[in-house]
Every structure is written in structure tokens, then in C-alpha cells.
Amino acid sequence: MATRLYSPLLLALLLVVTAASARAADYELLYHAAVSPDSEVARVEIRLRGERLPRKLMLHLNPDRHLALHSDAGLTLAGDTATWEPQGPDASLHYEFVISEKKSSGRYDSLLTDDWAILRSDKLIPPITATVAKGLTASAELQFELPENWSSAAPYANTSKSSNHYQIVDPGRRLPRPKGWLILGNISSRQDSIDGVDVRVAAPAGQGERLQDTLAFLAWTIPDVKAVFPGFPEHLLVVTAGKPMWRGGLSGTRSLFMHSDRPLISGNRTSSMIHELIHVAAGINGGKDADWIVEGLAEYYAANILWRSGAVSDLRYQQVLDWKETWGRKADTLFVKRSSGPVTARAAVFMHRLHLALQEASDGAVGLDEVARELARDRGRVSLFQLKQIVQKLAGDSVDVDAIIAGLERGGSRGGSGHAF
Numbered sequence: 302m303a304t305r306l307y308s309p310l311l312l313a314l315l316l317v318v319t320a321a322s323a324r325a326a327d328y329e330l331l332y333h334a335a336v337s338p339d340s341e342v343a344r345v346e347i348r349l350r351g352e353r354l355p356r357k358l359m360l361h362l363n364p365d366r367h368l369a370l371h372s373d374a375g376l377t378l379a380g381d382t383a384t385w386e387p388q389g390p391d392a393s394l395h396y397e398f399v400i401s402e403k404k405s406s407g408r409y410d411s412l413l414t415d416d417w418a419i420l421r422s423d424k425l426i427p428p429i430t431a432t433v434a435k436g437l438t439a440s441a442e443l444q445f446e447l448p449e450n451w452s453s454a455a456p457y458a459n460t461s462k463s464s465n466h467y468q469i470v471d472p473g474r475r476l477p478r479p480k481g482w483l484i485l486g487n488i489s490s491r492q493d494s495i496d497g498v499d500v501r502v503a504a505p506a507g508q509g510e511r512l513q514d515t516l517a518f519l520a521w522t523i524p525d526v527k528a529v530f531p532g533f534p535e536h537l538l539v540v541t542a543g544k545p546m547w548r549g550g551l552s553g554t555r556s557l558f559m560h561s562d563r564p565l566i567s568g569n570r571t572s573s574m575i576h577e578l579i580h581v582a583a584g585i586n587g588g589k590d591a592d593w594i595v596e597g598l599a600e601y602y603a604a605n606i607l608w609r610s611g612a613v614s615d616l617r618y619q620q621v622l623d624w625k626e627t628w629g630r631k632a633d634t635l636f637v638k639r640s641s642g643p644v645t646a647r648a649a650v651f652m653h654r655l656h657l658a659l660q661e662a663s664d665g666a667v668g669l670d671e672v673a674r675e676l677a678r679d680r681g682r683v684s685l686f687q688l689k690q691i692v693q694k695l696a697g698d699s700v701d702v703d704a705i706i707a708g709l710e711r712g713g714s715r716g717g718s719g720h721a722f
């Protein structure tokens with residue numbers, strides 16, 4: 302029988318790795334928010350505790366929403382930037398956050414009512430540039446102080462302390478910061494584990510009739526989304542609500558908001574829910590003139606995942622592609638700052654054609670999934686240059702991205718038989 306022996310060096314290395322992963326964080330970072338219908342503002346405290354703290358935090362404020370900043374020491378304000386040099390071992394920064402925000406449509410994308418609040422934690426806590434000594438690690442938590450009968454849902458795991466207390470994970474960030482949608486108050490929610498994802502769907506109490514079918518739709522859909530984007534977050538929170546919330550879908554980190562009037566699958570056989578889910582899964586944004594890549598992927602998969610999961614037939618999927626092609630011709634170009642409507646339809650058609658070209662060039666070995674997966678690998682900003690590099694790596698010179706873009710000008714050529722999706 303062969304015995305596996307670890308060399309002393311390897312053993313020492315293993316011990317070091319184990320010790321490092323078990324090591325406690327250097328300092329504690331607590332985001333504490335008191336929210337109540339008695340006040341239109343959330344009272345926020347950012348508290349740092351530890352012998353060694355970050356040297357400097359620069360908060361990039363929204364002057365309409367972040368008010369009344371104060372700290373015992375080390376705070377200076379210049380324009381919309383607050384610079385805070387926390388003094389250890391226990392330092393606090395306080396401010397107020399205006400919860401409700403009305404969009405120009407007259408609808409809200411953030412709202413506090415007598416019974417609930419829907420908002421985003423990445424607005425509650427503004428973007429922060431931190432100066433942190435190399436290797437200094439934080440244990441970051443988000444805690445809500447709420448009226449007695451209120452509860453909360455956030456896209457993070459609870460700490461053992463209370464159900465309104467969350468452990469923040471923010472990979473790759475020196476200073477972890479909470480992100481994504483929140484719902485607080487008198488709420489209904491349903492929860493399940495779907496393909497390794499802890500999924501929670503939540504709505505204000507009295508608006509939760511569709512939580513269970515939404516959860517079932519996600520159970521039907523997420524495995525196919527995850528097959529394309531294996532980096533899908535471990536937690537997903539879907540917040541839904543009706544009037545006067547904004548009548549659409551909005552993705553956030555590990556979470557999305559969907560107006561409760563929106564069908565899971567629309568009459569034209571695409572799904573806003575899957576569209577937003579792709580944004581959550583990919584976690585990418587468009588660099589200059591590259592928003593069409595982000596929106597095109599979301600819109601392509603919004604129909605493709607339905608087809609792939611068997612929710613629509615080949616015939617119906619082909620009809621969606623035809624319809625997008627017709628609609629996409631209404632746009633003159635993909636290269637706009639914000640892709641929507643016909644530009645996004647045109648971008649989805651591009652994705653479809655790119656998929657067909659890759660399939661043809663590789664005898665079916667690769668397709669758009671490989672491109673999407675690669676684009677989403679670093680969950681950051683994407684560009685046309687990057688897209689071309691990925692295609693080049695997958696298919697060499699046999700697939701010409703520029704030619705496919707130019708080909709969108711020519712109507713009618715679908716470039717593929719009805720079944721070769």
C-alpha cells in the first residue's frame with residue numbers, strides 16, 4: 302500500500318495557510334443604520350474598532366441624500382467629498398441618509414412608507430476610497446435598528462447576533478462595503494436553496510402573492526444561468542413591490558428589484574427577470590460605448606435561457622430572434638452611451654450571430670457561452686477590444702467581430718437555419 306508522505310516544507314506551508322485563514326480580522330467595521338417611519342432619514346453610523354485602523358476614508362457623497370455628517374475627530378468636508386481619518390481604537394462617523402428618491406417619471410426607486418422601506422445599501426453607504434495599510438483585514442457587518450415589528454432582507458448571510466445583522470463580503474475590496482437591494486419593514490418573503498444559491502424573494506406584506514411562483518421560476522432558470530456564469534453569487538435577493546415603485550427591473554449586486562406588475566415572461570417571450578438576473582450573474586459594466594455588450598448579453602440570454610430550459614419551443618425562440626432583428630434595425634448603431642430599446646435588440650442579434658459564427662468555426666465546440674463567461678471572469682468593466690480578444694482566442698481569425706457588426710446593417714440575413722441556435 303502506498304503511503305502519501307508530506308515533505309516537512311509542504312507541511313509547514315499547510316500550517317501557515319491554515320493559520321492565515323483562521324486568523325481573526327485586524328479590525329471591525331460596522332455599518333449601523335436606524336430606520337423608522339417616524340423619520341424620513343436613516344441615521345447611519347460607520348464604526349471602526351481595532352488597534353490598527355485604515356488611515357483614511359474618503360466618502361463620495363450625494364449632497365441631496367447624505368446629510369449632517371459628523372465625527373468626534375478627523376473629519377473634513379470639501380464639496381461632495383468627506384475625508385475621515387479615524388482615530389483608534391474606536392472611531393465613529395455619523396450621518397443621515399434621505400431614503401425616498403423620486404425619479405423623473407414620478408415613480409420611486411427608493412422609498413420609505415409607514416410600513417416598509419426599499420432602498421439600496423450601496424446608496425445608503427456612499428462609495429468610499431480607503432487608504433489601508435497593506436494586509437490589514439476587516440470583519441465588516443451591516444446592522445439595522447428597526448421598529449419592533451419590522452424585519453429585513455439583504456443579500457448577505459446573517460451573523461449569529463440577530464436577524465437584522467449581516468456579514469458583509471466584498472471580494473477584492475480593501476474596505477468591504479455593503480451593496481445591493483434591501484427591503485425593511487413589515488415584509489413577506491420566501492427562501493430556498495437553488496443550485497447552491499441561497500435565494501430569497503421578498504415583498505412588502507400584502508404584496509407577496511407571487512413570491513412562490515417567482516421562486517419557482519428562479520428554480521427553473523438559475524441552473525441554466527449558472528451554467529453560463531459559474532461566478533453567480535452565493536446569495537440572491539429579489540425584491541418586488543407595486544406602485545409607486547419604479548415600473549421595471551433594476552439589478553444590483555447580488556440582488557435585483559422587479560416591479561410586481563411585470564410578468565415573469567412577457568408576451569413577446571423574453572423575460573425581464575432573466576435579463577436582470579444576467580446582469581447580477583455577469584456583474585459587468587460597459588466602458589466607453591460598450592454598454593451594448595452588457596445589455597446585448599442580458600437581452601440575448603433573456604430569451605435564450607427560456608429556450609434552453611425548455612420553457613419555449615425552437616419555433617417560438619426563432620420568432621423572438623426575428624422580432625429582435627426587425628426591431629434592432631430601428632437603431633443606427635450599437636455605439637451609444639446607454640443601450641436600450643432597439644439598440645439592445647440589435648446588440649442581442651449581434652450576440653446571436655456571433656454565437657452562430659463561433660459554432661461554425663469550431664464545429665460546435667464553442668459559442669457565445671464561452672465569450673460571456675470570459676467577459677464576466679473579472680466582474681468588471683468590459684470593452685469591444687476585450688470582446689475581440691476573447692473571440693480571437695476562441696476562434697482565431699475565422700470569426701470577424703467587425704464584419705458581424707457591419708453585417709447588422711444588412712437586413713434579412715438571419716445567418717443560420719431554424720434549429721442551429
Ligand SMILES: [Zn+2]
Pocket residue numbers: 576580596599
Ligand atoms: Zn439591462
